[in-house]
Amino acid sequence: MRATVIHGAGDVRVENVADPVLSEPTDAIVRVSLTCICGSDLWPYRGMERDGAGSRIGHEFLGVVEETGSEVNGLRPGDLVVSPFTWSDGECAYCRERLQTSCVNGGLWGSSGSDGAQGEAVRVPYAEGTLVRLPVEPDSELLPGLLTLADVLPTGHHAAVSAGVRPGGTVTVVGDGAVGLCGVLAANRLGAERIIVMGRHTDRTDLAVEFGATDVVPERGEEAVERIRELTGGEGTRSVLECVGTGDSLRTALRVAREGGRVGYVGVPQDGDGVDVREMFTRNVGIAGGVCPARAYIPELLPDVLYGKFDPGRVFDRRIGLDGVSEGYREMAERKALKVLVDPS
Amino acid sequence: MRATVIHGAGDVRVENVADPVLSEPTDAIVRVSLTCICGSDLWPYRGMERDGAGSRIGHEFLGVVEETGSEVNGLRPGDLVVSPFTWSDGECAYCRERLQTSCVNGGLWGSSGSDGAQGEAVRVPYAEGTLVRLPVEPDSELLPGLLTLADVLPTGHHAAVSAGVRPGGTVTVVGDGAVGLCGVLAANRLGAERIIVMGRHTDRTDLAVEFGATDVVPERGEEAVERIRELTGGEGTRSVLECVGTGDSLRTALRVAREGGRVGYVGVPQDGDGVDVREMFTRNVGIAGGVCPARAYIPELLPDVLYGKFDPGRVFDRRIGLDGVSEGYREMAERKALKVLVDPS
Structure with missing residues (x-):
């Protein structure tokens, strides 16, 4: 064959x-x-x-x-x-x-x-x-x-479940690849009220909006963090779906999480870039997820x-x-x- | 005054x-x-x-x-x-x-x-x-x-709650300080069946046993990881309470967590030593907790x-x-x- x-x-x-x-x-x-x-x-x-x-x-x-x-x-x-x-x-x-x-x-x-x-x-x-x-x-x-x-669909769902998405919840999805888009679908399916997708490919973010995203943030890094905080009364979202897998994307995910919130990560980690738990400690932000x-x-x-x-x-x-x-x-x-x-x- | x-x-x-x-x-x-x-x-x-x-x-x-x-x-x-x-x-x-x-x-x-x-x-x-x-x-x-x-008591409890301790659960407590001992109390109170405490000060681990610890592991680092896996059929425990706050203790905590398990961390992080999520990814181990x-x-x-x-x-x-x-x-x-x-x- x-x-x-x-x-x-x-x-x-x-x-x-x-x-x-x-x-x-x-x-x-x-x-x-x-x-x-x-x-x-x-x-x-x-x-x-x-x-x-x-x-x-x-x-x-x-x-x-x-x-x-x-x-x-x-x-x-x-x-x-x-x-x-x-x-x-x-x-x-x-x-x-x-x-x-x-x-x-x-x-x-x-x-x-x-x-x-x-x-x-x-x-x-x-x-x-x-x-x-x-x-x-x-x-x-x-x-x-x-x-x-x-x-990709269960992986997006795993991110959403690991991030504790609940009816009425607020969600950021980091990444506009197929997993990120499925994360939008999954968050919407679980009843999230606000779903912010980070991405700069309009064909992808347009599909994200059709899948249930309420906001699109094309900025990256610190600018994206500020934009998402602006959109959420300065707080960030309770749930964050990390669907990329780099140290940068995981750090961004942690920073846009609301205090007491949760990052569900499913992006295969590509660098040994560590997560500094000092950034999580005072904010009580947790990380869960992994291979779906x-x-x-x-x-x-x-x-x-x-x-x-x-x-x-x-x-x-x-x-x-x-x-x-x-x-x-x-x-x-x-x-x-x-x-x-x-x-x- | x-x-x-x-x-x-x-x-x-x-x-x-x-x-x-x-x-x-x-x-x-x-x-x-x-x-x-x-x-x-x-x-x-x-x-x-x-x-x-x-x-x-x-x-x-x-x-x-x-x-x-x-x-x-x-x-x-x-x-x-x-x-x-x-x-x-x-x-x-x-x-x-x-x-x-x-x-x-x-x-x-x-x-x-x-x-x-x-x-x-x-x-x-x-x-x-x-x-x-x-x-x-x-x-x-x-x-x-x-x-x-x-x-110390609520902080031990926060570690236990963040680590998802449940009735019948298996728990490792990293650290035999006052918070670790309160973590033992809290895990016992929440119905854990097996509570392994890591510590080498016998006056403290004796108290841990009175508080409900079922096993004491005096080893550290890799030896401790192996000992805890031996005690748990090679798997580790579903919940791990990290009550120290160093990069080493957090890494140990992640390694003794059973696949799909959770680390509840409350030790104030003292070094910028990052957590490599690659170690968590395939094992679906999550981290939650922070300031109580x-x-x-x-x-x-x-x-x-x-x-x-x-x-x-x-x-x-x-x-x-x-x-x-x-x-x-x-x-x-x-x-x-x-x-x-x-x-x-």
Whole structure:
């Protein structure tokens, strides 16, 4: 089959690789219907540290079950399924607590020995614990929206939950990427009254407004902090969703939080730039979040996508085939594309 | 009157100062019955940065109301009261939300222009919002325990609440000072099942065990992390109370937290040593806490002290008069005393 392999910074290729086969009785083989490129794929693409050049890449996919191992219950060939961006056994203490990203048998697609999502098919370990069936036809126009359940939608939701967003609450979303936009959707869904999005790409912030943002702040750094304080009676917002992952963005997030507030962070931290807790101490601002246990949130978020309460699929502004993957990475890295949908069929 | 003044590192003196007088109609004058020395007083005593040598010091006191301004309701001369370590107006948005440390009119005892607690009397701004009446006689043997309501007991409680301690929960307390010991009490009070205290002073850890600690870990740093993981099936504890305030102690706290767990930090951060969120990200460990809104917690904690459910007054292991304050600081700084009670009468 064909799958995407990353060889180094700026070097992403679609190659012929071995077809996946069942190797454990808990495995399933899924033929990928849709996958996509994530902002976090751009870190290795841009040359950040990464173990093992030559490894598969991509961690978001939905597709059709082709084959299941003998111990897989509840899934049959032909089922349309979405996978969260990590696999998990569904049985360990962490999985039972809905923190499947800490599963003792879990892993991230594309990590050593596993298939990446940006290919024609994937061997799914612990398929029963990992995959979620989708009650739509394989040609449904909801598919792009449902694909966001793999990562960006639950990740935005994780930021909102970690930031304690509540009905009537005030929220700042740091970042206008796909996760930030999904953070706006999630905050709106949880009943926030005021949602300030920080971003300077008008096509993105326009979509943020459609997703429920009430204010757009194009400024950055100290100017953004001042602007957001102006907008909130000098106080900042109770909840802040940090959806970027740099030391600068996290510091900004902490500074626009209201005293007693909470920052929910989901941006993959890219620098060792530390958070000085002295800045948090007198203001009683807390930080929570981290890698999103998407598997935990999919059942809760799925109905709203299915019934069209909102359409997170709008974060995709390009659609390509596998042949276009290298171009897709380039467009996202150059911010010409917000999020690129890949149809490997 | 006589009051304690700090002139520089290691230089704390009791001096004659002006008697406090009512200057606002919301003021009260309180004659101090009992005060004490706090671990955080030791930071300026040890020569950490501090604005204004020659300023008053001390922020924990209980005493008898001597005089009230014309706008003070609910307090009369002769009332025995305890003060939290900050004053607050009781009326602003933050006070109404029980975050009195963020009061728009609030301040810390001993800060510029205010009286310190380690003296014979204190002018209390916003007395009605600040002080809490104590329904005991002025010679009650409960007074030392009630004095802990000013700071260390609610601060330990704030750490426990911020760390999400729940019935049946597992807890690590980093630090065996008075706040750490009160953290043990608070975690026990909230129903924690397992309470591991880190400390190597056996007189303190013995008291921690009496307060409800189930395990004592004398190791530090990496050895402590390993020991706590051994004690918890390799996982760490869901809640961690950081009661020290150094970068090292905070890093240790983060590392002994179970995945998905929470660090409640109340140690005043002493170094700019940053927290690397990369260490928190994949483990979904959050940090919350900060300066404790003691005023918010006093009504909840008071009954348990009054009715003898526990005796936090046991953290005091020395009792001195005002003349002994300099000696008291020295003993605490040299760790010969855990916490020094000062009777200025």
